[in-house]
Amino acid sequence: MTNFERIPRSAQEQELLDRAAHILPASARTPTMSLDSAIIVKEGRGSKLRDLSGNEYIDYLLGSGPMFVGHCHPAVVAAAHEAIDHGSSYLLPNEAAVLLADAIVKETPCAERVAYGSTGSDAAFFALRLARAYRKRDKILKFEGGYHGQTDHAMMSNQWTKQPADYPTPxxxxxxxxxxxxxxxxxxxxxxxxxxxxxxxxxADDLGAVIVEPMQRTVTPREGFLEGLREVTRRLDIPLVFDEVVTGFRFGLGSAQGYYGVTPDLTAMGKSLSAGHPLSVVCGNDELMQYGAGVRRLTGDYVAMTGTFSGNAVSCAVGLAVIKELQKEGVYEALFARGRRLSEAVASACEKNDIPCQIAGEPPAFEPWFTDQPVVDYRSSMTADPKLTYGFAQALFNRGILKAHEKFFISIVHSDEDIDVTIDAMGEAAEEIAANR
Ligand SMILES: Cc1ncc(COP(=O)(O)O)c(C=O)c1O
Structure with missing residues (x-):
């Protein structure tokens, strides 16, 4: 038995939840889509989150990914304090922004040059704009179920599509x-x-860019898929954009492009890089990235990619501290080992309880899809049973485990003990959803 005992919701937390529902309709969220799991976060430390009533959760939501080094990592807090003591945002280049760009170029296969944004949406949008400027064509090709942020062109046939249309209609x-x-x-x-x-x-005559998440949500690429995209886009001289906002620095220092061994022309990154501080990156080959060069404003052929907070000194100092942590020996090996233990445990708990389940993803970010069909694309992922999906997330929540209904994000600070506790909770959660089917 897991020994999580919920502290009843305090009057203060309830009052803030009521106010949030009223005044922040777009932000009033719950981790499991059920109002029972609504919380107001008080703080995060390491692999744990605490709500205002005092309940502590093992956190696999990780703020939807960015808290890859855990909450309040000492190196991150120190870097942010040190940076903020000297100022935050100048619009002009700062030392940390230059050093971080250098580190990104060293680690990321496609990166010869770097530009900053503040959100992943910025970075994906800038990458598409660079590609279109190079090609002098407007259309983009994306993949069904892929998410590239909130800009208008990106918000087509993503993972919230209830009724997909015939290809290629968005x-x-x-x-x-x-x-x-x-x-x-x-x-x-x-x-x-x-x-x-x-x-x-x-x-090809109309396309400015092809954009893809190398691991789309948690669906891993079939052998030959990314390689095939690379071949056809190179042959037709259409920039290939990898959206690595989730996978950037999560699968290794070389990101998913290093992990899968396919190098795009442009990459968007965000999330894990800056431990919750607003920062994103578009990087790529010199020819494409030069469209953003400031001097081109005077000559034309210029791609605008500015933002008031882009490359701010605090976020960049944090980014440098994060990369330093990730460069330590054995970090990714331990991360993969823990993620593997966890994903194998969900699979066996489901098997034991006769629940159909496909584990998709890679150990640092994976999802149990409750279906008996192999999950290879968006349409096969739609066969998952939503009752089991939300029921599982809720049953885990009730046992002090927080996850998005989209994926388990593993951080580099989840401990073996966290994993043991989670495995026990998963066993109980699987029994519970099997009993309620
Ligand atoms: C693959 C991918 N691209 C882009 C984005 C957008 O990033 P942001 O929410 O920081 O704008 C996300 C966010 O979840 C993402 O998962």
């Missing part, structure tokens, strides 16, 4: 997107290189 994922935007987006099935390559070839 489905907008929000109201308020100009109808014309859909005309510039083509959608292909992830992991189907024949289909994707023939769409790219047929539309």
């Amino acid at each position: 489905v907008p994922n929000s109201e308020g997107i100009p109808a014309a935007t859909a005309g510039d987006v083509l959608v292909a099935p992830y992991n189907d290189i024949d289909r994707a390559a023939s769409l790219i070839e047929a539309n």
Whole structure:
């Protein structure tokens, strides 16, 4: 038995939840989609989160990924304090921004040059703009179920698409997107290189970019898929953009492109790099990145990628501290070992309770999909049973384990003890959802 005993919601937490629901309708969120799991976060430390009523959770949500080195990592806190003592945001270059760009170039296969944004949405958007400027073409091809942030072109046929259309027709994922935007987006099935390559070839004259999450959500690339995309885009001279906002620095210092061994022309990164401080990166080869060079403002052929907080001194100092932590020996080996233990434990708990389950992803970020179909693309992931998905997340929450309903994010500070406790909770959660099917 796991020994988590919930402290009842305090009057103060309830009052703030009520106010949030009223005044912050877009931000009033719960981890499991059930109001039972609504909390107000008081603080995070290491692998744990504490709510305002005093409950402590082992955190696999990690702020949707960025807290890869854990909450309040001492090196991060020290770097942020040290930086903030000297000022925060200047619009002009600062030492940490230059040193961090250097470190990114050293570690990231595609990176010859770097530009900063503040959010992952910025970085993916800047990458598409650079690619379009180079190609002098407007259309982009993306993959069904892939997420590239909140900009209008990106918000098409992502992981919230209830009714996919026939390829390559996109489905907008929000109201308020100009109808014309859909005309510039083509959608292909992830992991189907024949289909994707023939769409790219047929539309090559109109395409400015092909953008893909190398691991799409938690769906891993089939052998040959990323390589095939690389081949067809190189042959047709269409920039290939990897959106590594989730996978950047998470799968290794060389990110997913190093891990899978395929180098794109441009990459968007964010999240893990800056431990919760606003920072994103677009990086890539010199020719493409030079479109952003400030002097080109005077000559034309210029791509604007500015932002008031982009490359601010505090976030960049934190980024440097994070990379230093990740460069320590054995960090990724330990991370992968813990993630592997956890994912194997979910699989066996489900098997023991006759729950259909496919583990998708890589050990540092994975998801149990409750379906008997192999999960290889967005449509196969839609076969997962939502009752089991949300039920599992809720049952874990009730046992002091916090996860998104989208994935388990593992940090480098989850301990073996955290994993042991989580494995016990997973066993009980699997029994519970099996009993309620
Ligand atoms: C792959 C990917 N790209 C882009 C984004 C957007 O990043 P942000 O929320 O920082 O704008 C996300 C966010 O979850 C993401 O997962």
